[in-house]
Each structure stands twice: as C-alpha cells, then as structure tokens.
Amino acid sequence: MTDSNTDIAVVSLAQPLDSIADELGRSFEQYGFAVIRDHGIPQDLIDRAEALSKEFFALPDDVKKAYHTPGGGGARGYTPFGTEKAKDAKVHDLKEFWHVGRQLPEGHDLAEYMPANIWPGEIDGFRETFLELYTAFEEAGGKVLEGIALHLGLPRQFFAPTVEDGNSVMRLLRYPPLEGAEAEGAIRAAAHGDINTITLLLGAEEAGLELLTSQGEWKAVAPPEGALVVNIGDMLERLTNGRLRSTKHRVVNPRGEAAYRARYSMPFFLHFRPDYVIETLPSCIDPEHPENRPDSISSHEFLMQRLREINLA
Known part of the structure; x- marks a missing residue:
C-alpha cells in the first residue's frame, strides 16, 4: 500500500518479498525512504527497550559521562549533548545518544574494527534487552x-555476505526538551545523509522527521504506530550508482505541546562488513547512467572519512 499523503511506500514484510520488492525499490529510488509494517520486531521488546532507554537518559549527567570514551568516535557507549554535527553544519545537533555495536567473539578477524560494547551498571536488563533488539533489527x-536485491535484479541473497559481521550500530537517541518561543520549529538534527547501507528507525511516530525531495521541498515522514522507517545510506547509493537515493533528512521540533518535551528514537545503522569493497554494480550502469564513482573504497575507509566530517573521529 502507498500512503497517498506522501507517496512513500508503506509495505508489509508479512507479504511475499517478490510481491513488494518493486514498490519498495520505487520508493527508495524516488524518495530514499520507505515505511515497513509487520517487521517482526516484537512490540514487548520495543516497549522494554524504550523504557530502559528513558531510564538511562534520566541518570545524572556525571553518571552518563562516565560511559563516554574520548577519542572513541562515539562508536560505543555514551556521546554527550552537543558533540555530533551534520556534515558542513556550523552548529552541533541538539541530541545525546548511546551506541550498541556488534558482539564479536575473542580473536575474530574483524575485531580490530569493532570495539567491545560498554554497558551501564545502573540499569538492570540493559545489556540483555539491547542485544536482543540488535539481533531483531539485523533480521x-x-x-x-533481500527485497532491494530482487528489485535490482540480483540474487535474493546477494547482500547477505556483504553485511555478515558488518559494523552495524544501534543508537538510543534523546533530543532534550527545548524552552522559549524559538522551540517550535527549531532544528534538532540538521539536514544530513546517513553514512551506512540502510537505516531502520523506531520511534518516528513523533512528528519531526522530514526528508528533502528531489524538488527541494521538505516532506514529513509520518509512519503508522509501531512501523519502521527505512532509508538508504550513502554506501548503498554509491554501490548502486545513485539509483537508490541517500536522501538528506532532518529532525525539526514540532509545533504545539510536543515542542517542549524530549524526543526519543532508536535508529539501527546497518553496515557492510569493514572489509567489503564498494564498487559500482555493473547492472546499475548504462548509457543514461554512466558510472559516477569509478574508484573503489572499502566500507571501513568510507566510514572513517565520513566520521571525520561529522566530528566523531
């Protein structure tokens, strides 16, 4: 089903993938975004995770900052308010966040790319809940x-080895409440594109997420309760020669009462393996769409370049 208000695809993962792949792909090509229902993440797990996230952010600042790793690029643990900023932005975003990454066994070949997770001792069940949610997001x-692969005419499992043991990160995100007349309509997260392969977002029901259309207009993204918002990241845009769009998006403060309360969300940044080399897919090159990025780059090199641009490395 397509939402008539936005024309962004709203599809159910309970349907056979081959029946929704082209609608999903069309939305990613036009908007870089789609909305996913019946995604398989249990609602009780989401509820538990949201409660624990709020419990952590309610801790005193000095307790939270004890879990910040200076020089760690925000890869794990806590990143304080006023640290990250969008590429080319002049001011920092109005947010604080916590990162959970992949748990690799000792001696794993990719362990050098992924630091160990950090867990707050003050919150019971935090580690278990968010490891469970991480796995559910990944699934x-x-x-x-798989749907994207089918749309691109690739084998259904094409992407499975590219993201196996990938450097994916789950972010628990809090935008603190703002005060004063300037709160309504304030920019909480400046316009930016995501670095990774695809992003899956829980918590976008709260008004404020907007994408920039190809016509240069800001369009609100308003998913149904419990749905995932999914968007294309820069790595996948590069791999597909721009066929799938990594669209700039932002978070603005809504009007009315919601402008004066905190906003919470949980994005999952799904990444390729650090050693995966991003090279343009031959099927995405034709006379009308010549290759625009002939140079290849590993996903880790690409990630580090971009982290430096947003003040996290």
Whole structure:
C-alpha cells in the first residue's frame, strides 16, 4: 500500500518479498525512504527497550559521562549533548545518544574494527534487552535487503555476505526538551545523509522527521504506530550508482505541546562488513547512467572519512 499523503511506500514484510520488492525499490529510488509494517520486531521488546532507554537518559549527567570514551568516535557507549554535527553544519545537533555495536567473539578477524560494547551498571536488563533488539533489527534489515536485491535484479541473497559481521550500530537517541518561543520549529538534527547501507528507525511516530525531495521541498515522514522507517545510506547509493537515493533528512521540533518535551528514537545503522569493497554494480550502469564513482573504497575507509566530517573521529 502507498500512503497517498506522501507517496512513500508503506509495505508489509508479512507479504511475499517478490510481491513488494518493486514498490519498495520505487520508493527508495524516488524518495530514499520507505515505511515497513509487520517487521517482526516484537512490540514487548520495543516497549522494554524504550523504557530502559528513558531510564538511562534520566541518570545524572556525571553518571552518563562516565560511559563516554574520548577519542572513541562515539562508536560505543555514551556521546554527550552537543558533540555530533551534520556534515558542513556550523552548529552541533541538539541530541545525546548511546551506541550498541556488534558482539564479536575473542580473536575474530574483524575485531580490530569493532570495539567491545560498554554497558551501564545502573540499569538492570540493559545489556540483555539491547542485544536482543540488535539481533531483531539485523533480521528485519536482512529482509529489506533481500527485497532491494530482487528489485535490482540480483540474487535474493546477494547482500547477505556483504553485511555478515558488518559494523552495524544501534543508537538510543534523546533530543532534550527545548524552552522559549524559538522551540517550535527549531532544528534538532540538521539536514544530513546517513553514512551506512540502510537505516531502520523506531520511534518516528513523533512528528519531526522530514526528508528533502528531489524538488527541494521538505516532506514529513509520518509512519503508522509501531512501523519502521527505512532509508538508504550513502554506501548503498554509491554501490548502486545513485539509483537508490541517500536522501538528506532532518529532525525539526514540532509545533504545539510536543515542542517542549524530549524526543526519543532508536535508529539501527546497518553496515557492510569493514572489509567489503564498494564498487559500482555493473547492472546499475548504462548509457543514461554512466558510472559516477569509478574508484573503489572499502566500507571501513568510507566510514572513517565520513566520521571525520561529522566530528566523531
């Protein structure tokens, strides 16, 4: 089903993937975004995770900052308010966040790229809940990638080895409440594109997420309750020669009462493996769409370039 208000695809993962792949792909080509229902992440797990996230952010600042790793690029643990900023932005975003990454066994070949997770001792069940949610996000993301592969005319499992043991990161995000007349309509996260392969977002029901259309207009993204918003990241845009769009998006403060309360969300940034080399897919090159990025780059090199641009490395 397509939402008539936005024309962004709203599809159910309960349907056979081959029946929704082209609608999903069309939305990613036109908008860089789609909305996913029936994604398989249990609602009780989401509820538990949201409660624990709020419990952590309610801790005193000095307790939270004890879990910040200076020089760690925000890869794990806590990143304080006023640290990250969008590429080319002049001011920092109005947010604080916590990162959970992949748990690799000791001695794993990719361990050098992924630091160990940090866990707050003050919150019971935090580690178990968010490791469970991480796995659920990854499974949902894998299904979306299967749909994308089908749309691109690739084998259904094409992306599975590219993201196996990938450097994916789950972010628990809090935008603190703002005060004063300037709060309504304030920019909480400046316009930016995501670095990774695809992003899956829980918590976008709260008004404020907007994408920039190809006509240069800001369009609100308003998913149904419990749905995932999924968007294309820069790595996948590069791999597909721009066929799938990594669209600039932002978070603005809504009007009315919601402008004066905190906003919470949980994005999952699904990444390729650090050693995966991003090279343009031959099927995405034709006379009308010549290759625009002939140079290849590993996903890790690409990530580090972009982290430096947003003040996290």
